[in-house]
Structures are given as C-alpha cells and as structure tokens.
Amino acid sequence: MTSTRREFLRDTLVGGGSALAAGLLPAIASGRDNLPRIPTARGLLYDSTLCIGCKACMAACKQANDLPPEHTLAEPYWDTPLDLSGKTKTVIKMYRDGTAAVKDREVDGFAFIKASCMHCVDPSCVSVCPVSAMRKDPGSGIVTNNPDVCIGCRYCVAACPFKVPRFEYDTPFPRIKKCELCEHRMAKGHYAACAAVCPTGATLYGQVEDLLREAKRRLSLSPGEETRFPRGELGGADHDVRAHTARYVPQIYGESEMGGTQMIFLAGVPFAKLGYRPLPTRSYASVSETLQHSLYEGMVMPIAALAGLSFLAYRSRVNHTLLDEEDQPEPAGEQP
Amino acid sequence: MTPFSSPRVLRPSGEHSPVGGRLLTPVTAVLGLLGLVSLFILAVRLVYGLGAVTNINDGYTWGTWIVLDVMVGTAFACGGYAMTVLVYINNNWEYHPLVRPALLTSVFGYTLGGVAIFVDVGRYWNGWAVFHPAYAQPNSVMWEVALCITLYVGVMWLEFTPAILEKAGKIIWLRRTRKIMFILLAFAVLLPSMHQSGLGMVLVAFGDHIHPLWQTNYLPLLFLLTAIAMGFAVVVFESYLTSHGFRRPMETPLLANMSQVMVTLLVIFLCVRLGDVAARHQFHRALELNLQAFCFWCEVILFLAPLLMLMKPANRNRPRLLFYAALCLLQGGALYRLDAYLIGYEQVPGWHYFPSVPEILATLGLVSLEVLGFIVLSKVLPVLPAPHGVAHVNGR
Numbered sequence A: 001m002t003s004t005r006r007e008f009l010r011d012t013l014v015g016g017g018s019a020l021a022a023g024l025l026p027a028i029a030s031g032r033d034n035l036p037r038i039p040t041a042r043g044l045l046y047d048s049t050l051c052i053g054c055k056a057c058m059a060a061c062k063q064a065n066d067l068p069p070e071h072t073l074a075e076p077y078w079d080t081p082l083d084l085s086g087k088t089k090t091v092i093k094m095y096r097d098g099t100a101a102v103k104d105r106e107v108d109g110f111a112f113i114k115a116s117c118m119h120c121v122d123p124s125c126v127s128v129c130p131v132s133a134m135r136k137d138p139g140s141g142i143v144t145n146n147p148d149v150c151i152g153c154r155y156c157v158a159a160c161p162f163k164v165p166r167f168e169y170d171t172p173f174p175r176i177k178k179c180e181l182c183e184h185r186m187a188k189g190h191y192a193a194c195a196a197v198c199p200t201g202a203t204l205y206g207q208v209e210d211l212l213r214e215a216k217r218r219l220s221l222s223p224g225e226e227t228r229f230p231r232g233e234l235g236g237a238d239h240d241v242r243a244h245t246a247r248y249v250p251q252i253y254g255e256s257e258m259g260g261t262q263m264i265f266l267a268g269v270p271f272a273k274l275g276y277r278p279l280p281t282r283s284y285a286s287v288s289e290t291l292q293h294s295l296y297e298g299m300v301m302p303i304a305a306l307a308g309l310s311f312l313a314y315r316s317r318v319n320h321t322l323l324d325e326e327d328q329p330e331p332a333g334e335q336p
Numbered sequence B: 001m002t003p004f005s006s007p008r009v010l011r012p013s014g015e016h017s018p019v020g021g022r023l024l025t026p027v028t029a030v031l032g033l034l035g036l037v038s039l040f041i042l043a044v045r046l047v048y049g050l051g052a053v054t055n056i057n058d059g060y061t062w063g064t065w066i067v068l069d070v071m072v073g074t075a076f077a078c079g080g081y082a083m084t085v086l087v088y089i090n091n092n093w094e095y096h097p098l099v100r101p102a103l104l105t106s107v108f109g110y111t112l113g114g115v116a117i118f119v120d121v122g123r124y125w126n127g128w129a130v131f132h133p134a135y136a137q138p139n140s141v142m143w144e145v146a147l148c149i150t151l152y153v154g155v156m157w158l159e160f161t162p163a164i165l166e167k168a169g170k171i172i173w174l175r176r177t178r179k180i181m182f183i184l185l186a187f188a189v190l191l192p193s194m195h196q197s198g199l200g201m202v203l204v205a206f207g208d209h210i211h212p213l214w215q216t217n218y219l220p221l222l223f224l225l226t227a228i229a230m231g232f233a234v235v236v237f238e239s240y241l242t243s244h245g246f247r248r249p250m251e252t253p254l255l256a257n258m259s260q261v262m263v264t265l266l267v268i269f270l271c272v273r274l275g276d277v278a279a280r281h282q283f284h285r286a287l288e289l290n291l292q293a294f295c296f297w298c299e300v301i302l303f304l305a306p307l308l309m310l311m312k313p314a315n316r317n318r319p320r321l322l323f324y325a326a327l328c329l330l331q332g333g334a335l336y337r338l339d340a341y342l343i344g345y346e347q348v349p350g351w352h353y354f355p356s357v358p359e360i361l362a363t364l365g366l367v368s369l370e371v372l373g374f375i376v377l378s379k380v381l382p383v384l385p386a387p388h389g390v391a392h393v394n395g396r
Ligand code: SF4
Pocket: A117, A118, A119, A120, A123, A124, A125, A126, A143, A160, A161, A162, A163, A164, A165, A178
C-alpha cells in the first residue's frame, strides 16, 4: 500500500462526505411553520362537564357510519367498544378516582371524555400519507380517508398524535377507519350525528371560530352560574339547555396543542387524567416537513449530489475501462 | 471459468469466478423448505388478513415485518452501497473483488424488503397510487422511501448485469454497459443515501410517540451512518462465511484495510449519537431502570466493542476478530433500528406487541430464500472473488 492511512481516511471521508453532509443540514435549515387555521373550518366542542355518559353519540355514530357492533362482554347483546377500532369511530370513556363520588372532580370523582378524530389544523396523518389518501378539505378542514387510493401502509395509524386512525386486521380487504366528521351527511344538509343526538349539548357542532368563542365564554363564567348551553349545532335551530356552570380546568384543549385542532375540549378534570396529554404547540407535521424540505427542496441537493457522484464515478471508471479493454497493466497511479 | 466466456473478456474481470458444484445440498434443501413455509404463511395472510398470522394491532401497527425485514433487513443489504462508495466513488479500486458478492446480497436483501412491504401493506392493490402524479405526496417521507427503494432495486439488478453478461459471453454488451455504468453508479449511491436516511426520518413525524433517547432531528444522519457502517460490516461478515462455507481463501488483507473505514464510521456515529442525547439533555433517561435504557446501553456497548477490537491495527489482520467485530457492529445497528421503531415506541398503556410464531417464521423463511438465492447465484455466476484474483491483488 502506498496510500498512507491518513490519505486513505481522508479519501473515505471526502467520498462519503457529500452523503453525510446531506444528513447534517437539517440542523441549520429553517422551516415551515404550523399550517394556519382555516376560517371556515367546522368542528366539535366537547364539554366534559355537560356529558352524562349516555353514549347516545356512540350509537348514532355507528348508525350514521354503518358500523357493526363490537362485543367485549361475555354476552354479545350490546355494542360495548372499549376504544376506537376498525368498527368504532367514537367512544365515550370514563375517568374515575377513589370513591368516584362527585362528577368532574379529580380526587374521589369521575368524568367523561370523548375520543374521535381531532381534525387537526396541521394533521400528521395528512403529512405522512404517501398517496394523499388522507386529505384535509381546504374549506371545512375535515380530514378524510380515500379508500380508492389508500395503500393501507398504516403510517397514519402509527403517526397520529391522538391515535385516531384504526385499521381492520381481520379481513383480506381492510380499510382505515376514522371519524370524518360525518362529511357524507353534510351533502344532505345534516351535521355530525354525534352532536345531533347529544341531549345536553356536551358534543356541539359548529364553525370552529364560533366554538372557540363559546368555549372562552364558558371559561369566563363563575362556577355555579346559570347559563344557556347551545345544543346540536351552534347557531342552529336546536333549543338551548339551561344549566349551571361547572368548575372548569382553565384550558381549551385543542386551542393550540399540535398547532390546534378542530375538535376542542373543555373539562373539569386535568386533561392529562382524561387521556389527553400535554403536547407542544408546534405540530409534528411541520417539524417533519421542515426536515424533509430542507433536504429535498426543489431537488437541488439530490441533483447536485448526483452530478458530483457521476463525476467521481466517471473519473474512477475511465482509469479502469482502459485496464479492462486494452489489456494494460494497472495504471501507475493505482499501483500500490 | 465458464464454457461461454473467452479468456479475453474474463481476464480483466478474472477477479471473480463462479464457485461451481452441486446446487442441491442439505443446506440449500433446508433453506428452500423454510422458504416454502414462509410463502405459505404469506398466502394465509393474503386470504385471511394481517391479523390471521401477525400480532400487530392499532397500538403497534408496524411489527417485525416492517421493522426487521425492511428497517433492519435493508441495512444488512447495504454492502453493495458501501462498496460502491468505496470502490467507484472513492476510487479505491483494489476492493473491486468484494463488490459483486456485496451487491448480490444487497439485491436479495432489498428484494426481500420489497416483498415484506408488499405483504404488510394492507391495500397493496392500490400500490400504483405511489407512482401516480395525482396522488404522489412528496411531503411524506414514506413516499420518498418507497420511490427510492423501488428505483434502487432496479438499479442494483442493472449494476449486477456485468456478471450475467460475462457469464453469457456478451462482450459487446459488456463494454456498452461499462460506458454508461458511471451514471448507474451515481444512482446506486444517491438512492440508498436518500432512503436509508429517510428510514430514520420516517420517525420524526411520530413526535413524542418515540422515546427521547431515539427521537431527534438527527435520525436521518444516524440511520445513514448505521447503513454505511453495517454495509462494510456485512461485507466482512459475508467474506468470512463464504470463505468458510465454500472453502475459499479469505481476502483478509483487503478486509483489514477496509476495517479502518469501519473504525472511522464508528467514531463518528458514537459522537453524533451520544452528543445528540447529551445536547438534548436526555441523558437522565438512559439512567432509568427500564427496558429502553437497558437497550440503549446494549447499543452503546455493541458499537463500542468493535471499535475497541479494531482500534489496534494488528487486530485487523485476525480474521476471527474481524468477524466478531463485524458481528457486534451488525447487532448494534440492528438493535438501534429495532429500538427506534419498536422498543422506543412509547404507547398509551394497554397496548402490547410481540411477534407471533408465523410472523417470525415468515421473516426467517424470507431470509432463507435470500441466502439460498445468494448460494445458487454465486455457484453459477462469477460473483465471488476468484482465488487467483485474490492472489493477484494481494501479491502487490
Ligand atoms: S387526530 Fe389524528 S387522524 Fe385526526 S386529523 Fe389529527 S392526525 Fe389526523
């Protein structure tokens, strides 16, 4: 070997350097921000303090979406899903502590919480889907899944910060199932089935801007104060419900979590206890896309790398094509 | 030597020769049998759905078929990538005898990854959408990875054509392919650089679903580094095994030189890996008493061990030590990827995952088919370094 070890290492580092540099760049690249809220977006306000746990929403959701019952008890008579699944798009869960004596109290109390798609303002599921099967409607902001192109890779299942999209594991022709805010009912002039049947207005449908305003209004009331709670569709024809204001946790979950969601929550028990953990305001989709774009924006880096690599490969090939074709001894430069 | 090829063609590439010998041996028979079992399991999956043979669920929707076959499997298949960088890009032509066997393993490794993706993806019949401009979604790392891997498998088969042409004695075509080979080689480096880093980037979108010991914006770099390091390690690993399995001399001096590159890569990897955890102030998570912290330290040890073994240049000439070092590195890299995707995948309580027996058998069977393919092709085609070729190169 004529090449000393130092030269060898240098060569190797330079050769691999272009590829490695590509990996280092994210640290210095600037990024895309969270996507902004769509002004005309629709969503749900779920007020845990109004929810009586009747699960009418769950039944209505099954009916509206043509979903089969799910049996988890010994007697298979009732629909008893424990979580979202390929058969269940919304579920009401219960929090209980100690004696569970008082509603909406963290200690020795209980509370209800709804699970269904949050219709994120900057959804991870849309960002990660390789085939645009997950799509966010530019007008309503509703996030839907298009089975005609979905490849069933389940990247959305794994990436959703709220673990919403579910998959059918027991059929050869599975589909991704998630709440699509009853988009199919809107064409017929209806709105979300779960909100439509909710007797107390705990699940309320409406424009997200209005829902946020309504949530802030509730937070501004003092506990015990009597007020009117709209039911069904906010600003719609449904009658209001008069009730006393509960003691709220001073937070609208979904106002800023993950860059905001179109389903927002109010509750009397800290959200972390209800299964909704604290999340950063920067959406994961924007973090990931920033990294992706800094490497591939305009394909500049890959094309530059390709040109460089082609040159190096050509230079190195030329020497050895001579060797190959002319029956020459090895070029002097290569002779160790 | 094959009956078809003229000495004039073989002379330049005489550094490779077919092993020859019977194709049906006890080893190949067992491998074939395991392969059949896996094909049966995959058939069951296609008829009854993923749940019929795997334990994946909505909590752990990516099981071992994705994590082992694709994430780890393609890293094991990075020998072709690493050698292409070293020989053709970096102009270290003396390693040329090692390229073809590396490439052949890579072709099979990636093809296996492709098969695994196909059977794991729930709605494979919509696969065309990935390549349809109206549906392609470039923001998705998965899209980029899918595209790059598909192209790369094609590129590798093309990169491998000289071995086939040589065997068939097609001199003119051999020369023609050589003229344009440099473009192919550039792609053969760019594509794996893109998708191997991409496999790390896939996880960035998972946010806090990934344990802080693994979740970082440096995932792409760390995955790329493990890919290249594992690529070199697999070349050592495979040289050792084939020289024993086929009773051919081992290219120890070449491998010894090459292991310097592994040392460099290991140093860089460990600096980035540990530096990143420290810079994000997450080191305390490594001091907890749980599976994640334990696995983290296993990784560190598996990366440190080969570094210590190969640090002393004299050690690099000891085939067995080289082999063990490569083995550690491969395990370290495999564990790193397994941890990032499965062990470090933090879940809301209530979800559990451990692969089912058919799930493991399917992976085992696919790997068997891969090894079988390697054995058969290296017996038939000029793939492995010819014994005299080695003597020629070493005799300088
Ligand atoms: S909650 Fe999950 S599924 Fe729903 S929009 Fe957000 S990321 Fe998508």
